[in-house]
Amino acid sequence: MSEQEIEKKKKMSMVVMSGDMDKLFGAFIIANGAAAMGTDVTMFFTFWGLRAIKKDVRTGTTFFGKMLGLMYGGDIMKANPSKFSFLGMGRWMFGKMMGNHNVAKLDELRDLAVTLGVKMYGCQMSMDVMEIPQSAFIDGVQDPVGVGFFIAEAEESGIQLFI
Amino acid sequence: MSEQEIEKKKKMSMVVMSGDMDKLFGAFIIANGAAAMGTDVTMFFTFWGLRAIKKDVRTGTTFFGKMLGLMYGGDIMKANPSKFSFLGMGRWMFGKMMGNHNVAKLDELRDLAVTLGVKMYGCQMSMDVMEIPQSAFIDGVQDPVGVGFFIAEAEESGIQLFI
Amino acid sequence: MSEQEIEKKKKMSMVVMSGDMDKLFGAFIIANGAAAMGTDVTMFFTFWGLRAIKKDVRTGTTFFGKMLGLMYGGDIMKANPSKFSFLGMGRWMFGKMMGNHNVAKLDELRDLAVTLGVKMYGCQMSMDVMEIPQSAFIDGVQDPVGVGFFIAEAEESGIQLFI
Numbered sequence: 001m002s003e004q005e006i007e008k009k010k011k012m013s014m015v016v017m018s019g020d021m022d023k024l025f026g027a028f029i030i031a032n033g034a035a036a037m038g039t040d041v042t043m044f045f046t047f048w049g050l051r052a053i054k055k056d057v058r059t060g061t062t063f064f065g066k067m068l069g070l071m072y073g074g075d076i077m078k079a080n081p082s083k084f085s086f087l088g089m090g091r092w093m094f095g096k097m098m099g100n101h102n103v104a105k106l107d108e109l110r111d112l113a114v115t116l117g118v119k120m121y122g123c124q125m126s127m128d129v130m131e132i133p134q135s136a137f138i139d140g141v142q143d144p145v146g147v148g149f150f151i152a153e154a155e156e157s158g159i160q161l162f163i
Numbered sequence: 164m165s166e167q168e169i170e171k172k173k174k175m176s177m178v179v180m181s182g183d184m185d186k187l188f189g190a191f192i193i194a195n196g197a198a199a200m201g202t203d204v205t206m207f208f209t210f211w212g213l214r215a216i217k218k219d220v221r222t223g224t225t226f227f228g229k230m231l232g233l234m235y236g237g238d239i240m241k242a243n244p245s246k247f248s249f250l251g252m253g254r255w256m257f258g259k260m261m262g263n264h265n266v267a268k269l270d271e272l273r274d275l276a277v278t279l280g281v282k283m284y285g286c287q288m289s290m291d292v293m294e295i296p297q298s299a300f301i302d303g304v305q306d307p308v309g310v311g312f313f314i315a316e317a318e319e320s321g322i323q324l325f326i
Numbered sequence: 327m328s329e330q331e332i333e334k335k336k337k338m339s340m341v342v343m344s345g346d347m348d349k350l351f352g353a354f355i356i357a358n359g360a361a362a363m364g365t366d367v368t369m370f371f372t373f374w375g376l377r378a379i380k381k382d383v384r385t386g387t388t389f390f391g392k393m394l395g396l397m398y399g400g401d402i403m404k405a406n407p408s409k410f411s412f413l414g415m416g417r418w419m420f421g422k423m424m425g426n427h428n429v430a431k432l433d434e435l436r437d438l439a440v441t442l443g444v445k446m447y448g449c450q451m452s453m454d455v456m457e458i459p460q461s462a463f464i465d466g467v468q469d470p471v472g473v474g475f476f477i478a479e480a481e482e483s484g485i486q487l488f489i
Contacts, residue, residue, distance in 0.1 A: 006171050006321045008332050010481065015324075017189050019246075022373050026343050026488075029451070033473035039481070047185050048246060064260050071247060083345075083374060084397060094455075097390050101454045125192070128264045129257075147196035154322045155173065155202070158332045159480045161341070161488040162189075162324040169334050169484045178487070180352050182409075210348050211409060227423050234410060288355070291427045292420075310359035317485045318336065318365070325352075325487040 011040040012159040015150065019048030019072075020082040021091055021106065025098075027052075027163045028109040034159070035116035042157075043113075044150045046123035049163075050132050052076045052110065053120055053141050065131030076106045114140035121145045174203040175322040178313065182211030182235075183245040184254055184269065188261075190215075190326045191272040197322070198279035205320075206276075207313045209286035212326075213295050215239045215273065216283055216304050228294030239269045277303035284308045332481060337366040339483040341476065345374030345398070346408040347417055347432065351424075353378075353489045354435040360485070361442035368483075369439075370476045372449035375489075376456060378402045378436065379446055379463050391457030402432045440466035447471045 012034045016027050031041045045053050051072065060069035084090035095105070104112070113120070122137060124144040134144055154160045175197045179190050194204045208216050214235065223232035247253035258268070267275070276283070285300060287307040297307055317323045338360045342353050357367045371379050377398065386395035410416035421431070430438070439446070448463060450470040460470055480486045 004173055006173055008171060008321070008334060010330055010332055012477075015189065015193075017185065022343065026341065026372065029473050030341075030477065034477050037474060037477055039477065046189065062260075062263065064256055064263075067256075068260070093390055093393070097388075097394070097455050097457075100388065100390075101451075103451060103455060125264075125266065129260050129266060131260075147192050148200060151175075151193065151197045151200055151202065151322070158334070159477070159486050160322050160324065161486065162326050163488055167336055169336055171334060171484070178352065178356075180348065209352065225423075225426065227419055227426075230419070231423070288427075288429065292423050292429060294423075310355050311363060314338075314356065314360045314363055314365065314485070323485050323487065325489050 006155060008158040009040070009156050010038065011153075011157040012042070012161070013150065013154040013157040014041070014043045014160070015162045016043055016045050016049035016052060017047050018082075018163055019051050019079055021079040021094060022081050023163050024052050024076065024079055024106055025109070028106070028113055030161070031113050031118050032109060032116055035113065035118050039159075041118040042153050043118060043120045044123055044145070045120065046126045047130070048072070050122055050126060050130060051078065053122060053137050054132065055136060055138055057136050059133070059136050060131045062131065068130060076110055079106060121149070123147070169318060171321040172203070172319050173201065174316075174320040175205070175324070176313065176317040176320040177204070177206045177323070178325045179206055179208050179212035179215065180210050181245075181326055182214050182242055184242040184257060185244050186326050187215050187239065187242055187269055188272070191269070191276055193324070194276050194281050195272060195279055198276065198281050202322075204281040205316050206281060206283045207286055207308070208283065209289045210293070211235070213285055213289060213293060214241065216285060216300050217295065218299060218301055220299050222296070222299050223294045225294065231293060239273055242269060284312070286310070334484040335366070335482050336364065337479075337483040338368070338485040338487070339476065339480040340367070340369045340486070341488045342369055342371045342375035342378060343373050344408075344489055345377050345405055347405040347420060348407050349489050350378050350402065350405055350432055351435070354432070354439055356487070357439050357444050358435060358442055361439065361444050365485075367444040368479050369444060369446045370449055370471070371446065372452045373456070374398070376448055376452060376458050377404065379448060379467050380458065381462060381464055383462050385459070385462050386457045388457065394456060402436055405432060447475070449473070
């Protein structure tokens, strides 16, 4: 049906659904690298990814929401690696290994992204489902958006990634 | 070697390799959103993703195939979240939380995708390996295709995602 | 800020962060398929993905690096499926099922990629962090690169995937 050609801009759109330490490092290192090279970057945080833009505050209004806020609470520094989690030991070990090689911490990388002008959005639907309000997010996060906004952004982006 | 320019259309191609509840929600919400905005959407289901387009029938012909059919059987409603699976409790909890916020169920989202004209394909190679025949799929799934078909689709798509 | 249009070539760029058996099958089958169709393919291996281009040699210089080399050592044939790992039993079972259907082994698919001219790169930062030197990689892997190189490649690629 839709045979029209589309134009691509120097722009990158990411869906960040993962909350894993390694995936988040990847997401922010790519985002910051692109932003530093003059590419417009938009990041859409959804589901497990929402914690990456959260302050260290307790969330949840219903029983389930509070339980989730308890089990998956805290902020980006609580992210565990996708492998070798070992009840937090993997996080500590990889943190050490990264520090030894002068890699910035996750929260520093995220704050740098804000400074570099990377646009970050929470996905409204998963914010509702997980009972995480906009007020729980760090400064610099844009107002929540829906999937239509992401698709419009992705359509004019030269690079799109699902992380 | 290949310096020719390519033209991008208002089209989206997804590889859906994951069978996780959260990833499948993401895949179908993005697919349906794009289709509703007039974008052609093609979804290629492979490996764990095949269950998302399966009916609730038993599959497998060899010993291994039957074992897999037993361990990873059922249909899309058996999908567990990638975290907090807890032997099915996570699925129940997230199902409740989504229902509370009027998010459609996974099978409803998938059926809506068929209605919206999203083209869904099983990957022939993983269907063979996992011993899942075309007859095990729901109505509306296209005939199986190989990787070449996906690449050709992706090449003219403005958006490609690996989920 | 950046409103310039970009031109897309018949080219594919992948970030391979996963070290899972199923994801690596997907990555190499897509890469080889695209290369066979005359598409330029570049693969950027990072974090868990680095093992996919490693020889079966022991790595690590510090205590943590050696521990990681022990826990996540070996080569691509040590990759476990993302589900049903069962201490290696899943790898054995899926290996059998794939063999029954004449799917090549992971190392064969990777070596075929080299033969087909797929360009493979290790990510310098994760090589540093995980203490995996270039000398640990198989022949045919290019010199290490940083994130800027990936972004430049992705920007002119018609297809980009994060796996």
